[in-house]
Amino acid sequence: MSGATPPAQPPPDPPHHGLVHPLSLWRWRHNPLYRCTDRLQGRIALALLLLVPILGLGALFAAGDAAQRHYRATAEHQRQALHRTTAVLIHDAPDHPEPGSAEARENRYPATVRLTDPDGRTRTAETDVLPGLDAGSSVQVWVDADGAIAEPPMDTAQIRSRTMGWALMAFLTVVLAGAAAYRGAAVVLRRRNLAEWDTEWAETAPRWTTSP
Template sequence: MSGEIPPAQPPPAPEQHGQDHPRPPLPLLWLWLWRRNPLRRRTDRLQGWVALGLLLLVPAPALVAMFGVGDTAYRHYRTTAEHQARIRHHTTAVLVHDAPGHLEPGSDEANGTRYPVTVRFTGPDGQARTAKTDVIPGLSAGSTVSVWVGADGTLTEPPLTVEEIRSRAMGWALVAFLAVVLAGGAVYGAVARVLRRRNLEAWDAMWAETAPHWSRAHGSPR
């Protein structure tokens, strides 16, 4: 059956702009860069090798940094706790006046509430001193509370506990691990930007060479 051949039609547009060739998930990006296809460039393969190399190399120094920094921090805070235990004095203080009462005595909120009250205590030099410390609600004047006194005779916090030492050391270890991982990610990002810029420069050079031939073959635009 003869008839007029219809003109060529452009390919159907995708449903959403930019969705005809979706980017692969980040964990599979380096595999996508190695995929065999006519458009793959040497820079794509190089970017894939960089991603794989960082994926294999970064965990080792990250773990070394985590354990090294964690151990250093643990020893530092343990030494600090021992020093605090030597210079801080645990003693008993007496309330000078009544502590405010809570509106809901015996409630969970009352149990977690503390009020600053003036107390009297004896400093390391044997002299009587007064200062403010936080106490539970409802204590009457003359009640006693336990306080820690520093070498200078002022009220201070108790020495670091084993749990606090371990928690702070683990925090620094985690920071060190994440810092190395983020550094690896920054290296990959820098390499990717350099390769992308190189690809754009190569594309501009190829188009500058091809554009005159394309214009002569298809005529000047109207």
């Protein structure tokens, strides 16, 4: 049809949609098929490839140090606020299906015990004990200032485990933030490419039309 402007077709995408290998980025400057936005996207990818590991390791060590200091202080506070005392089983503890096994040595079962609180009053409570203990057996429990049974203070292994968890979470957060930043930049540049293509096509397409 004379005078009709053919519909614009979107420009082809660059060969790489994700983070590209940094050794190939230097060639983009000499490739006439790449747009300015393609080269910009490559520079963003290279910058993120360099920055994300550095920032991730920094976040890992910073979060790990902060978490370790926090949990050490918490454990020290627990050791000062709690104390160990002796309690006596009121009933037999349940037996493990495999007595003497490694699992039996690790498992604990809830049992009712009797203990004396700091005020000298006798009270009953529930705590976890080894399987197979007979009624009247003595067990060591941690109690707070009110005489209530509490979890024991965190040990070194627990502090290390929780510290590593926070450190790893901080590192992964930086990695995901870097991936999201690259994805967002790619979407913005893609929209810019489409807008520029529409403008250029509107100027070029009329010169391609022919009269019948």
